[in-house]
Amino acid sequence: MNRKILATIILILFQILAVTSAGCFESSTSAKLGDYAKDYLQGSKYTKLIIEIDYVEGFPPSNQALDTLRSRMYSYCDKPEGILIIPNSIPKSSSTYSDDDIRDLEDEHRNYHMKGSDIVAYVLYLNGVYSTNDDALGLAYGASSIAIFKEKIDNADIPFWATNQVDNTDYEKSVLIHEFGHLLAMVNIGYESERNHEDIHKHHCINEKCVMYYSIETVSIITLITQSNPLPPSDFDDDCRHDLNMLKIGGY
Ligand SMILES: [Zn+2]
Numbered sequence: 001m002n003r004k005i006l007a008t009i010i011l012i013l014f015q016i017l018a019v020t021s022a023g024c025f026e027s028s029t030s031a032k033l034g035d036y037a038k039d040y041l042q043g044s045k046y047t048k049l050i051i052e053i054d055y056v057e058g059f060p061p062s063n064q065a066l067d068t069l070r071s072r073m074y075s076y077c078d079k080p081e082g083i084l085i086i087p088n089s090i091p092k093s094s095s096t097y098s099d100d101d102i103r104d105l106e107d108e109h110r111n112y113h114m115k116g117s118d119i120v121a122y123v124l125y126l127n128g129v130y131s132t133n134d135d136a137l138g139l140a141y142g143a144s145s146i147a148i149f150k151e152k153i154d155n156a157d158i159p160f161w162a163t164n165q166v167d168n169t170d171y172e173k174s175v176l177i178h179e180f181g182h183l184l185a186m187v188n189i190g191y192e193s194e195r196n197h198e199d200i201h202k203h204h205c206i207n208e209k210c211v212m213y214y215s216i217e218t219v220s221i222i223t224l225i226t227q228s229n230p231l232p233p234s235d236f237d238d239d240c241r242h243d244l245n246m247l248k249i250g251g252y
Pocket residue numbers: 178182203204214217
C-alpha cells in the first residue's frame with residue numbers, strides 16, 4: 001500500500017479513537033470519589049468549572065449558599081475561564097431516595113460532562129430523605145456527584161437561643177461546601193496527608209471548626225451551634241487547606 005494512504009488511514013483511525021474515548025470518559029464506572037480532585041483544583045487541564053444543579057420542584061438552592069460555594073471554589077480551584085452555575089428544576093418523583101434512585105435521577109437529568117477544557121460537578125437538590133440514613137443532609141456519591149437533602153436541611157432544628165443568629169441557609173452553606181470538599185478528596189481520599197488530621201469518622205477532619213467535620217452532613221450539625229460560635233463552619237481549616245494546596249501543586 002502507498003505509504004501516504006496508509007498514514008492517512010492510521011491518522012483517521014487515531015482520530016476516531018480519540019473522539020470516542022473523550023466522549024465516554026465520565027460514563028466509565030471506574031471513576032471514584034476523589035479521582036477528579038486534582039482536575040478540579042488545578043488549572044492546566046480543565047480551565048472552566050461547570051456546576052450543574054438539578055433541584056426537585058419546590059426545593060431550589062438558596063442564592064446565599066450558591067454565592068458561598070462560588071467564592072470557596074474560586075479560592076481553592078484554579079479556573080481561569082471561570083465557574084458557571086447552571087440550576088434546573090426536575091419533577092418530584094419520590095420522598096425516599098436510595099443510592100440507585102439517586103444514580104437513576106442523575107442518569108436521567110444530567111446534561112453536562114467533562115468535555116475539552118470544561119470540568120463538571122453535578123448536584124442534586126432533593127426533597128425527602130436518604131434511605132440509608134434519614135438523618136443525612138448531604139452525600140458525595142461519585143467522582144463528580146453530590147446529593148443535598150434540601151427539605152431535611154430546611155426542617156433541621158436550630159437551638160431556640162440561636163434563631164436570631166443562625167438560619168437553615170447557614171446549614172445549607174456548610175453541607176454544600178462539605179460535600180464539595182469530598183469531591184476535592186478531603187480528607188485522605190486517595191492520598192495520605194502529611195498532617196495528622198483525619199477523624200475516626202473516615203474522610204473527615206478532627207477539627208469541629210472545619211467544614212470537613214463529620215457531623216456537618218447530618219442533623220447532628222446542631223451540636224456545632226454554640227454560644228461562642230453560633231454559625232456552623234463553612235470553610236476549610238488550616239490542615240485541610242494545606243492538603244488542598246498540596247493536591248493543587250502536585251505535592252501528593
Ligand atoms: Zn462527609
